[in-house]
Amino acid sequence: MIKLKTPQAGTALYGATITLLCAWVLVPIFLVALGAFGGRPAVYQWPKSLWPASLSFNQLAIFLQIDGVWNAALSSIIAASLTMLFSLALGAPAGYALARFSFRGAFVFRLMILLTRAFPLAILALPLTVLFIRAGLYDTALGVSLVHTALALPFAVMVTASLFAGIPRELEEAAWVFGCTRWQAVRKIVLPLALPGMVASAIFAFVISWNEVFAASVLTVQHRTLTAYLLTVLSESPLHYRFAGGFILIVPSIVFIFAVRRYLFALWGVTNR
Amino acid sequence: MSQTRWLPYLLIAPATLFLGAIFVVPLVQTILLSFNGGAGGVFANYQRMMGDLNFGVSLRNTFLLVVTVVPLQMALAIGMGLMLQKLTHGRELVLWIWTIPLGVSDLAAGLVWFAILQNTGYFNTLLFHLGLISGPTAWLNSETPYTLFIAVVVAEIWRSTAVVLVVIVAGLQLIPKEFGEAAEIFGASPLKKFVRVTLPMLKPSLQSALILRTVLAFEVFASAYAIGGRNIPVLVGEAYVWQRENQNYSVAAAYAVLIMIISLSATWVYLRLLRENPEAQA
Numbered sequence: 338m339i340k341l342k343t344p345q346a347g348t349a350l351y352g353a354t355i356t357l358l359c360a361w362v363l364v365p366i367f368l369v370a371l372g373a374f375g376g377r378p379a380v381y382q383w384p385k386s387l388w389p390a391s392l393s394f395n396q397l398a399i400f401l402q403i404d405g406v407w408n409a410a411l412s413s414i415i416a417a418s419l420t421m422l423f424s425l426a427l428g429a430p431a432g433y434a435l436a437r438f439s440f441r442g443a444f445v446f447r448l449m450i451l452l453t454r455a456f457p458l459a460i461l462a463l464p465l466t467v468l469f470i471r472a473g474l475y476d477t478a479l480g481v482s483l484v485h486t487a488l489a490l491p492f493a494v495m496v497t498a499s500l501f502a503g504i505p506r507e508l509e510e511a512a513w514v515f516g517c518t519r520w521q522a523v524r525k526i527v528l529p530l531a532l533p534g535m536v537a538s539a540i541f542a543f544v545i546s547w548n549e550v551f552a553a554s555v556l557t558v559q560h561r562t563l564t565a566y567l568l569t570v571l572s573e574s575p576l577h578y579r580f581a582g583g584f585i586l587i588v589p590s591i592v593f594i595f596a597v598r599r600y601l602f603a604l605w606g607v608t609n610r
Numbered sequence: 611m612s613q614t615r616w617l618p619y620l621l622i623a624p625a626t627l628f629l630g631a632i633f634v635v636p637l638v639q640t641i642l643l644s645f646n647g648g649a650g651g652v653f654a655n656y657q658r659m660m661g662d663l664n665f666g667v668s669l670r671n672t673f674l675l676v677v678t679v680v681p682l683q684m685a686l687a688i689g690m691g692l693m694l695q696k697l698t699h700g701r702e703l704v705l706w707i708w709t710i711p712l713g714v715s716d717l718a719a720g721l722v723w724f725a726i727l728q729n730t731g732y733f734n735t736l737l738f739h740l741g742l743i744s745g746p747t748a749w750l751n752s753e754t755p756y757t758l759f760i761a762v763v764v765a766e767i768w769r770s771t772a773v774v775l776v777v778i779v780a781g782l783q784l785i786p787k788e789f790g791e792a793a794e795i796f797g798a799s800p801l802k803k804f805v806r807v808t809l810p811m812l813k814p815s816l817q818s819a820l821i822l823r824t825v826l827a828f829e830v831f832a833s834a835y836a837i838g839g840r841n842i843p844v845l846v847g848e849a850y851v852w853q854r855e856n857q858n859y860s861v862a863a864a865y866a867v868l869i870m871i872i873s874l875s876a877t878w879v880y881l882r883l884l885r886e887n888p889e890a891q892a
Contacts, residue, residue: 544713580721
């Protein structure tokens with residue numbers, strides 16, 4: 338065995354690589370923030386400095402005053418909130434069933450949920466257009482949220498299943514002994530214990546909807562979500578507006594991912610075993 | 611007693627019915643729509659799709675992006691996962707920073723890298739200070755297809771490696787420490803330990819990550835559009851154009867069917883290639 342590096346050199350190299358990879362994630366976000374706060378002068382400045390002279394919130398405020406941006410952001414928030422609501426309302430009961438009962442078809446159901454992740458779901462927005470026009474759902478935040486719920490539901494089911502499985506069955510049984518009905522036991526014992534994880538799952542559903550571009554763009558015309566709005570005005574908007582748009586899209590997501598960081602593994606770490 | 615018999619089915623019914631309605635119905639509809647060619651016959655929409663100038667280019671771009679992005683980010687994520695394992699201090703912080711892109715949409719990622727790589731952007735400023743270029747230089751138009759392609763690859767790797775990382779970190783945590791320690795006692799080098807112990811144990815996670823990422827990578831659209839506009843056409847982008855600009859839902863449906871077939875084939879290939887095969891690991 339030949340060791341080329343001394344332990345110290347190895348540790349230094351290791352630390353440097355980790356720092357570099359952190360910079361690889363963070364620096365681009367910092368740079369688009371500069372583009373968003375710097376406005377027009379900063380975008381066309383050459384060569385660029387890392388701290389443009391005219392950095393201010395005004396530029397971002399001007400972007401938010403553009404006709405359509407506020408409404409689009411509002412549509413996004415409505416669609417994302419509905420997605421949050423639907424995915425939990427539909428997902429949590431299914432998660433409870435998977436965690437507490439062994440029943441015929443449980444495996445098939447679990448497989449179906451996992452398979453939806455191996456499917457280009459957003460593409461299904463294309464045929465839904467015709468159906469949504471007939472049902473009066475086309476160009477509404479509600480319609481968009483239905484497609485986004487299909488994207489978020491598999492996560493909601495798997496996360497709530499793992500949450501409920503982690504709460505001892507004995508607690509519920511004790512509640513039954515003291516005269517609670519099954520539903521009362523769930524409401525008074527299980528839900529309060531599972532609440533933080535359920536909030537995380539809801540936040541994650543919000544982020545999925547907030548970030549989704551394709552289905553939202555296909556299903557809206559007047560009431561565009563923020564991503565759909567940015568996509569359609571992209572080619573004709575000045576550069577600093579594009580960067581402001583990109584920055585506004587990113588900020589809530591970063592905050593939310595920070596809030597749910599403890600649950601990331603329950604959300605994504607479920608493998609097809 | 612009979613109450614608990616049907617209770618689980620009652621509980622999964624809403625989710626099942628919803629997925630059925632929003633998943634199976636449009637799926638059948640897409641397939642029917644794509645084969646409804648009117649006077650042109652059953653395959654008229656597909657013929658029209660394949661006869662389009664952008665079809666070949668977008669098919670090629672999409673496949674090239676997938677075969678470039680997915681292996682690179684798998685390697686990167688495995689490397690990051692192994693580094694995290696060795697980390698004793700600040701593991702939480704590093705993991706949080708590395709997973710930030712989980713919350714970044716493809717559109718935002720495209721805009722971020724457009725800000726860096728545009729003519730008067732930060733990348734060109736860096737090159738300028740290094741003395742490599744003399745003024746603003748264009749990398750992202752139709753005359754520079756190679757750098758435009760690389761830009762989309764960079765943006766996609768930046769955005770979507772975090773998902774792979776989380777799946778792999780979860781998989782690494784499941785490998786018992788004793789396995790690696792045993793390999794070390796028997797004198798295995800770090801490389802040999804990685805190839806003979808870590809990789810085989812990680813196979814289910816790698817399979818999940820590959821399926822997840824490949825399917826999503828075939829849906830690449832907004833990042834390419836934000837960086838290169840129509841200069842780098844991709845399959846989903848073409849489906850969008852046929853639907854919205856040409857108002858031709860049938861050809862858009864043909865694109866949708868094509869994308870679904872490609873995604874499902876990719877999943878099937880991974881399931882076959884990475885099948886658990888205990889006898890092969892003698």
